[in-house]
Amino acid sequence: MSAQKYDNYLLESLINGNEVGIKEIYKKVYPKVFTYVRTHDGTEEDAKDVMQKSLLQLSVRAQAKDFVITSSFEGYFFTTCKNVWRREVKIHKSRVTNSTVIDLVHEEREIALAAYEQEKWELFQQKLEEISENCRKILQFFFNKIPYSKIADTLGYATENTVRQRIFKCKSKLKEAIQTDSRYNELKEL
Incomplete structure (x- = not known):
């Protein structure tokens, strides 16, 4: 199978x-x-x-x-x-x-809240896949709390400041991608 x-x-x-x-x-x-x-x-x-x-x-x-x-x-x-x-x-x-x-x-409320959180997680994951591979890499390091100095060394950035700027730009792109999706407003209203 x-x-x-x-x-x-x-x-x-x-x-x-x-x-x-x-x-x-x-x-x-x-x-x-x-x-x-x-x-x-x-x-x-x-x-x-x-x-x-x-x-x-x-x-x-x-x-x-x-x-x-x-x-x-x-x-x-x-x-x-x-x-x-x-x-x-x-x-x-x-x-x-x-x-x-x-x-x-109430169990029904718990199920509904868990389903809501799962839908938010799925939207986040989908939009994370849609941004550039470089942004995905840098954000994965960021989400895993890897020090900026190590991110700079691993990805070949000149300074930690460059890493900070890239993280900010990539987070902005991800946020924009999420907020422009029609599901975002539906989930926000719940």
Whole structure:
């Protein structure tokens, strides 16, 4: 079976509730999710929750509209899981802990917010691919918090100041590309 057919099989399994396909998703992706969550201060239980929320989120999104995954299913789903875990950590940090307070976070709201964040991430990724390769490289270094001096050495820029200027210009190009996309206004209004 080709990689594309296999990816389609996994997505269809998720949409249709095919247990064999869903077990295959777990077998392929869960070890990576578990490792990611554990290395980012989570537990095995957290990793299981992330998998469940991500499966639910992806199945809802795939059924809601014409949904296409442009990368591999595994890569897309793992990115979804990472985004769900980042969101969980962010929510947990902002939550006040008090054992007498009842948490009223609704699952539907959580799914909707996670889907919204995933759509923003996809728009960002798509527009990042549309800017020049040089800008993508320099922004990847920037996003990974590589020191300006190392960026200058690696990409052959004369000074750190040149790197700063290139980062500013590339961020501006990326921002403009995102803001001129029709999805940006739709996502902004939500």
